[in-house]
Amino acid sequence: MKGVVFYASKYGSTAQCTKWIAETTGLPVFDIKGYISDLSNFDFFVLDNPIIYYKLLNRKWLRKHWSILENKPIILFTVSGAPAGEKLNDWIANSDLPNELISKMKHFALRGRQIPKELTLYDRIMLKIGGLKNPDPIARKEELYGFDYMDNLVLHLFCAL
Numbered sequence: 001m002k003g004v005v006f007y008a009s010k011y012g013s014t015a016q017c018t019k020w021i022a023e024t025t026g027l028p029v030f031d032i033k034g035y036i037s038d039l040s041n042f043d044f045f046v047l048d049n050p051i052i053y054y055k056l057l058n059r060k061w062l063r064k065h066w067s068i069l070e071n072k073p074i075i076l077f078t079v080s081g082a083p084a085g086e087k088l089n090d091w092i093a094n095s096d097l098p099n100e101l102i103s104k105m106k107h108f109a110l111r112g113r114q115i116p117k118e119l120t121l122y123d124r125i126m127l128k129i130g131g132l133k134n135p136d137p138i139a140r141k142e143e144l145y146g147f148d149y150m151d152n153l154v155l156h157l158f159c160a161l
């Protein structure tokens with residue numbers, strides 16, 4: 001069986017997570033932005049993606065390659081601020097993807113990192129606005145001041161693998 005890891009990352013934490021997946025599994029790794037060859041060469045897929053603004057970052061890529069992916073086993077790792085649960089599942093469901101695709105992926109939720117001073121001005125402002133409007137005090141604090149769950153991410157990742 002020939003497997004592969006495809007990832008997307010905006011600020012690097014998912015890329016770091018993907019590196020750990022690759023080191024543990026020995027699978028080849030590609031950034032979805034740089035890969036242009038035929039996906040049908042692979043038998044199964046590991047996808048590693050952050051949640052950005054309440055959606056999967058790789059949703060366009062998933063839609064584009066759906067005709068190939070629909071016949072293959074897929075493991076989906078998400079990296080987000082929110083923990084596993086209803087909110088995260090809703091964001092995945094609202095990423096404009098076919099229901100069959102969402103239900104066939106085996107999903108593992110991981111929590112990443114958000115360092116305000118590393119963000120673009122636009123993202124910093126949007127997250128501040130989101131944080132000020134967020135009724136959940138923990139999520140509000142994380143949106144406003146950032147968070148770093150990368151140590152926990154390693155543990156959860158190795159449990160998942």
Ligand SMILES: Cc1cc2nc3c(=O)[nH]c(=O)nc-3n(C[C@H](O)[C@H](O)[C@H](O)COP(=O)(O)O)c2cc1C
Nearest residue numbers: 009010011012013014050053054080081082112113
């Ligand atoms: C602009 C922006 C939007 C985000 N939106 C969400 C979100 O809607 N829900 C969530 O749980 N986490 C959100 N996060 C947190 C990211 O999922 C988390 O920081 C993740 O580790 C980012 O991965 P990356 O470093 O690979 O880009 C957001 C982070 C940023 C910077």
